[in-house]
């Protein structure tokens with residue numbers, strides 16, 4: 001698929017009829033000596049904006065890592081209905097503030113996966129980087145060092161790196177955490193637009209406003225899936241109280 005910039009909007013399919021871009025079947029995963037995810041069975045519908053919601057430590061980042069292919073399931077399955085490599089935008093803290101990289105170089109790293117060891121960036125790679133910088137409104141910061149940026153600017157740089165990959169599956173770990181309401185709104189709108197342009201978006205978030213704006217929520221508690229579906233069905237007051245009540 002050609003993705004993603006300046007494409008005509010795809011006519012929306014009713015949420016409940018969307019095919020799965022990713023299917024999780026009895027998924028268990030964790031780290032050496034620590035089980036985190038327990039028997040998750042869920043669909044991530046294609047072309048939807050999906051929010052992973054749950055308290056600290058409930059397994060949202062681990063689930064993103066499994067879907068991204070950087071954490072192996074210990075049992076169960078992750079089936080991708082699509083052959084493109086997912087684009088994974090980690091938490092902002094995962095990016096060293098002291099790395100001697102400019103904003104442009106950081107976004108260019110999003111193209112590395114598609115380059116052979118001998119291949120130099122082609123016009124298409126450069127165009128994808130420019131489009132991503134543009135879309136996140138950080139073209140004027142392109143020459144700045146990461147360490148000189150505000151948290152929100154660094155966050156936008158990371159999202160631009162994910163966008164530059166031109167994947168049909170964009171995975172983001174807390175893309176709006178720590179941002180002011182304006183910056184949160186801009187990233188939220190962008191993620192909604194992307195879902196209309198052929199991208200399946202999955203974000204782990206503590207931002208209930210962002211989760212309520214998603215098409216589908218997966219609600220996690222202690223590594224168990226305790227709800228999946230449209231936000232108004234999943235993020236009910238009683239479900240949230242149950243999930244956030246102290247054990």
Ligand SMILES: Nc1ncnc2c1ncn2[C@@H]1O[C@H](COP(=O)(O)OP(=O)(O)OP(=O)(O)O)[C@@H](O)[C@H]1O
Pocket residue numbers: 031032034036054055056057058059060061062063204
């Ligand atoms: N690299 C790791 N090695 C061992 N345990 C880990 C590792 N990363 C996370 N964990 C543990 O796995 C569990 C789930 O963590 P995870 O980061 O997936 O949760 P989360 O829902 O994303 O949390 P948060 O909202 O705080 O980001 C936690 O108990 C955490 O301590």
